[in-house]
Amino acid sequence: MAAPEGMFVLEGRPTAQLIADQLRELIVQGVFIPGQQVNESALASQLNTSRGPLREALQRLCQEGILVSKRNRGVFVLELSTEDVREIYAVREAVELAAANSLLDSGPEQVTDTCRELKGIIRNMAKQVAVSDWQAIARLDMQFHTAFVSGTGNTRLIRIYETLAAESRMCILSLEVAYPRIDVLVQEHQTILDLLEARDRSGLQQAIKRHMQKAVEDLTSSPEATGITA
Template structure:
């Protein structure tokens, strides 16, 4: 299947289930139950669980088992602080890239924004959260730094969990689309200082909203 080891497929599946809220923060992950559901042995399930534990999405508690991460206010601050540093680095790389690559990246971001606006119209917060993260991963991928993208993707699941938690903190989801549009506008204009400011303001605002 897709040329990937079973453990990786299971890890990807479980990560997706956690992000989608099938497994809630604090919920225990039982290897035997998961193996039965996926019709596989416990070996690859155990390896998948270990991978997600290394990513920080799952937490192992001695003599109790493995549980879905519960994000604390400090976790949120750390996640968004790292994202801020990486996205500003990606912004500089994009602005220094050849014009053709910058245009391609901006077009990709614009397509995501149009999809985000549609989800606001139908009030589908979960899809909006997924597209929010897609916008940022596409932005960072535009830096064409494979190691940075790999590190950033490790944050993606945790970040999506944070975004989903913002549903009750955003009385107007259109604000979220507007913040991303502002980032794209400054990127297209090549305005480095304002782009940095927009990224910082967007991510710092998310941390404040999460603390509500």
């Protein structure tokens, strides 16, 4: 039976996941700064829950890699090194290249569906660029790439990429307002979309590689970047 209009299934999701999602968002938005300790008891009472579920959420984020746990010391927000940035973007490149191939190997309607979604994101991105809302731009940036990978329908690839997306947003966050090359940002994503639509495999692969390479350069070359240690 289809759900009647105006009704919604009440969130039967586990509490721990709700907490984890909330915390992840706070971290990638920079409310929790890298290196900062996250206190179990304190947070638990703030969120009006007990340590059990909260602990579970923290563990989840530890496994995702945006928190690090030190035995008997506590959990801390990940501090990114330039090496971390290189690692993250190397894996992102691998995943996106695989996604590109998978998409081009799949049916045409899968490609067009994905393109339609990507177009909408680019449109929003252009809007936010106009008003220079950096948080929103960073979010849309990752939303674009996540949608790209989601197009494959490969749940494992998607799950992996979601983790990378969170880490990437932490990288971008470190640059704060210094999001570089703002003018070409929309253009680069548009290029990727165009090449996908044209089903130009090698062109798409090259574009993805360039995109990642440039991002690493931007993120590692800026010495004033806060929160990224050499």
